[in-house]
Amino acid sequence: MDVFPAGHPLLQAQQLKHTFRTGRCALQSVNVTIHAGEMVAIIGRNGAGKTTLTKHFNGLLKPTAGTVLVGGQDTRRVSVAQLARTVSYVFQNPDHQIFHGRLFDEVAFGPRNLGLSGKELDQRVASALDAVNLAAYVDRDPAELSRGQRKRATIASVLAMKTPVLILDEPTSGQDYQESRQIMAILQQLHQQGHTILLITHDMELVQEQAQRVLVLGDGQLLLDGSPDELFRQASLLQIAGLRRPPIIDLQHRLEELGLTASVPTAESLAAALASRIQQGPSVHVDPTPGRNAACP
C-alpha cells in the first residue's frame, strides 16, 4: 500500500483559491502541505471551508486559482477516478453513496472499480467489515442498518480500497460514544500502519487525543496550522473558530495557573500531580482565584 515514504509531501495546496459559481469565495490563498504518515484534524465553523478544502485533495473540486498537487500530480490534469487510487473520501451523509442491496457489494464497489476481484476482493471486504465491527451484517441490506452502522459501512467501503490517504468528513457524527471510540481506534490503527489521515471534525476531544496536527479554517482562510497544544493555548483563535477546549485541557490550564503542571493532559496524570501536591501539604501557599465564597464576609 505504502508507495510514499513517511514524510514525503503527499498533498500540497499552493495559493489555493476556490470561488463557487454563486460568487462566494470559499477558500482564499490556502497554503498547506500534508506529509505521508500524518494524522491531521481540520476544524472550524460550519461554512469555514473545511469540506471545500478536503474535496480539492481528491480532485472533486478543482482550484479556481493556485494549484493542488496529490502525490506530485496536478489535480487539474488527473481524473477523480485516477486520484481515487491515492486518496479515498468518506462523505458526511452515508446515504449519498449507499446503493447496493447487500452490504458486501457496497463495500466491494470501490475495490472493484480499482480492478480487484476474486480472493483478494473477498478478503479485503471481510477485513474492512471486521474493522468496523459489521462482519455479521455482510449479507444484509444496508438500508436495514442504523444510521451509525451505515456510516461505518461507508468507512469500511473506503478502507477496502486501501489507499495511502484517507479523508473523512465528520466520521464520528451520529455515533454514540462507544461507536465513535471504535472509529477512532480504527483510524489510529490505520495511521500506525502508515496511512495518511485527514479528518474534519467538531469533536475537540478527538482532536486533542488523536491528531498530531490541526488545521483551523475560518472564512476560507487557514488561521492555524500547528499542534493541538498550540491551538488550545490560543483562546482568541478558539473563539473565532467557534470552538471550546476539551474540559481536561481547561483543567490543565487552570491548574497550571496555580503552579501545578502535568506533562500530559490525561485524567491520570492530572490526578497524580494533584495528589502529590496534596501529600506535600500546604507548604507552598498558592493563592487561588477568589471563588464564589470570597464575596461572603
Place this chain on the structure above:
Amino acid sequence: MSLSIEYIPATSPVHKLHALTKLAGALTVLTLSMLMGTPVPLVILQLALLGIAAVANVHQELLGAMKGLLKVAVVLIVLQVLFYSEGTALVPLFAGLAITDQGILFGVTMALRMLVIVSSFLLFLMTTPTRSTVLSLVEYLKVPYDYAFLFITALRFIPTFIEEVHLIRQAQEARAHDFSGGAFSRVRSLFPLALPLVSISLKRAERMAMAMETRGFGLPGRTHYRLEAPEAGDFLMMLLMVLAVVIISLFL
C-alpha cells in the same frame, strides 16, 4: 443550462402586480402564441416578454434560461424539418423524407412558441413569491390547498435535488466510479447515482410528511396570515389582456 425558476426578490412594477394578474398574463401569452402561426408575431411577443423582464430587472436570468432553451429549440426544429412532409421539397432525404419549406417554417414556429410559453411562465415564477402564488391559487381560484402545496413543493425541491445529485456523483467518483462510457454502459453507470437519489428523496418525503403532520398540516379551517387582494391596476392589466386576445384573434 441554467434554468432559474426561483423567485428573484426586487421592487419593480412587475413584482408589485398581483400573482393572479401575472398568472393571467402567462396564460394570455400561451393563448396568443397558439393563435399565432407564423414566426414574426412570435418573435415580437418574445421581445415584449424580454422588455417586461427588463422592467422587472430579471432580464439577465431570462436570457440565461433562453440560452439553455435554445438547445431544446434546435432539437424541435430538426425533428419537424425531418418529419414534416408537406410543402415544396427543397432537399430530398432518405426513405421518402425531405426537407420542405413548410417544414422549416413549421419547425421554427414550434420552437418559437415553446420559447415564448416557457419564457412567460419563467417570468411569472421569477417575479412572484411562491407564497403569493399559493395564496391566489387557494383563495381566488379555489384550488384545494393540498394541490397548491404539492405544486409549490415540487418547484421548491428542484435546487435541492440538483445539490443532491452533485453530492452523490462526487461520493461515487471518490470510490473510483467512472460515469462516462458508451451508450449502454452509460445507462448502467448511472445506477450508483439514481438509486441513492431515489432512496434519499423517498426518505425525505416521509420525514417531511411527518414533520408537517406534527405541526398540524391538514387540519380543517386553515387561515392565512397575509391576504393579498388585486388592485385597480391589476384589473386594468387583466382587461388589457382580454382585449389583446380578442383583437389579435380577430386580426390573425
